Amino acid sequence: MNKKMSAAAAAVLAVPLLSAVPASAEPLVFGPCPFEGAECAELSVPLEAREPDGEEILISVSRVRATGTREEYRGALLVNPGGPGGSGLEYSVSKGKKLPQQVRRSYDIIGFDPRGVGRSAPLDCGELGGLFNHPAPQPVPADSAQERAHLDRLADMAQDCLRHNPDAAAMNTMNTARDVDRIREALGEPKLNFLGVSYGSYLGAAYAAEFPERIGRMVLDSVVSPDRWHDFDVQQAHAMLRQRDVLFDWIAAHPELDLGATRDQVRDTYTRARTSLAETPARGTFGAAEFDNLVYKTLSRTERWRPFAEALAAYVNSGNADGLEPALPGTDAESRNYEAALRTVKCNDSTRPSRAEVIGDIRELRETDPQPILTGLEGTTCAFWDRPRETARFGSSGMPPILLTQAEHDPTTPYEGATRMQAELPGSRMITAQDSYSHGLFASQRIACVDDATAAYLVDGRLPNQDLRCPGPGLPE
Missing domain, CATH: 3.40.50.1820 (Alpha/Beta hydrolase fold, catalytic domain)
Known part of the structure; x- marks a missing residue:
């Protein structure tokens, strides 16, 4: 050990x-x-x-x-x-x-x-650049100042991991x-x-x-x-946007959910809910980043679609956020370990993206959709990681x-x-x-x-x- x-x-x-x-x-x-x-x-x-x-x-x-x-x-x-x-x-x-x-x-x-x-x-990256603080900062940088802050958080993640784990390589x-x-x-x-x-x-x-x-x-x-890994993460992020459109269409085809009758109407409802959570996090901890994390998990399995849609409808129509309760990263030792190992292995497996690539790929995702889901872009941390010994x-x-x-x-x-x-x-x-x-x-x-x-x-x-x-x-x- x-x-x-x-x-x-x-x-x-x-x-x-x-x-x-x-x-x-x-x-x-x-x-x-x-x-x-x-x-x-x-x-x-x-x-x-x-x-x-x-x-x-x-x-x-x-x-x-x-x-x-x-x-x-x-x-x-x-x-x-x-x-x-x-x-x-x-x-x-x-x-x-x-x-x-x-x-x-x-x-x-x-x-x-x-x-x-x-x-x-088990790996433990400590605070992991504040990843376990909730509500987390705005996850999608929209201007130069936010992009610089985003890169700073990624650098802090890498430094926390490397400082806490001398054997990380x-x-x-x-x-x-x-x-x-x-x-x-x-x-x-x-x-x-x-x-x-x-x-x-x-x-x-x-x-x-x-x-x-x-x-x-x-x-x-x-x-x-x-x-x-970084390239895979970006490919996944684009696939998530395509899947989210399918989800919006599916919700629109279910009028009992009362979230909109067309894809655009559902998207507008979704965006209003996310904006409201960004401004006033539910229970003081569930903001835009946490919402994106829930959406990311929802999109991966279709059996999660109806529970998510019903929870979103409850929040939009009555302000009840009880259904929006995913496990937040870092609330237990297992999830802290998972987040640490996820980034450590990715950064040790493949060559690093440059900082310009990280921001360029995020901008491309924002051009594809103004509200992309960046939850799965763990490989962005690798821009600040040591060079891998063996890819x-x-x-x-x-x-x-x-x-x-x-x-x-x-x-x-x-x-x-x-x-x-x-x-x-x-x-x-x-x-x-x-x-x-x-x-x-x-x-x-x-x-x-x-x-x-x-x-x-x-x-x-x-x-x-x-x-x-x-x-x-x-x-x-």
């Missing part, structure tokens, strides 16, 4: 785990977990890949046993929920419950907290991929079977670059593009064909970026859910065409002969 971690980060580790083993082929010995449904262990890995005999950190691992017969057993399936910064320890339980029955019968489901996250040497995706291989080895698995969602797809593609000959069956779901790499000519699954209109990991990642993975196949607007596809949206084909690959190794297109669920009622 990193002895330099802060008290706030250490609090994340309040419940001990069992059975740490050194960075070797010694098997993991599992014991009780701090949550029900799994068993847990810890694995020692080098902090720096170049120094295998140097300082070590602990990686926390969980396991949910396969439920089938010995004949059905296929080994271990590592799962990662995304991020960067997402805790995956309990994901073995939560994702395991959603997987098709034949997959659960065939595999031990293995979760883990990636380095820098949760119970694996070691927290990157390629080192996490090496940790994954050590988990595979400690489990006694000759090949890695892997399911990565969102950032987990980026991690899986990085593993393929480092260990192509050790891949078993790999599913990358809701696929991140192979672009520089992420993806895929290899020596890897076997793998499977990608992608929703056609996913705004969080846009389809065009997923196709660019597919091009980095020789022989891979993609299953696309047409007319699907949500993030997270396999064993999430309950589309039989997607789930059956993916389960057939995981259980029997049957990869589709070509890319497959499945009918999606469309928009909600």
